[in-house]
Amino acid sequence: MPYLLRQLGASGTLDGIIDTVSAQHPLLPLIGLLKSNGKLVFVGAPEKPLELHIFSLLQGRKVVGGSMTGGLKETQEMIDFAAKHNVKPDIEVVAMEYVNTAMERLLKADVKYRFVIDIGNTLKATS
Incomplete structure (x- = not known):
């Protein structure tokens, strides 16, 4: 998917990405899709550590974080946001x-x- 988004001119256009992948996968293509100050948040938990190129974060003041699943309030907010923005x-x-x-x-x-x-x-x- 990140390759396709880059091909469509999406590089540097996303404010945030929620990564739900629980398997090994490259992070550099995802980070490349983020705007300056963009955030990549992990909720998936791969079995093995992922490779993270720090320079790609420094270039655009990008942030990587993680979160366990939220409670009912957070889940409802996410569903409402998804519905509003299709x-x-x-x-x-x-x-x-x-x-x-x-x-x-x-x-x-x-x-x-x-x-x-x-x-x-x-x-x-x-x-």
Whole structure:
């Protein structure tokens, strides 16, 4: 995604990025998307440490931070903000029967979006 945004001329245009990725991934492309004084906030927790090039932060007075999940108030504020600004997640909806395959894909790093299990339709199909 960062490569695509750079290709679309998005370098240096974002005030902030919330990084939810819980796997190894390069940070330099994300940092390059931030404006001066931009913030990169981690809520995902990769298993291994990520490589951070400090010079890329110093050049634009950029900030890196982290946060655990918030409480109800913070979660509601985030949902309200997303609704107001039409921010939508990129997800892959899967049926309950697909969960084992989804887990295998996770192990192979063959996942582009987060999986969301469609429990509601799965339950309707069995009742």
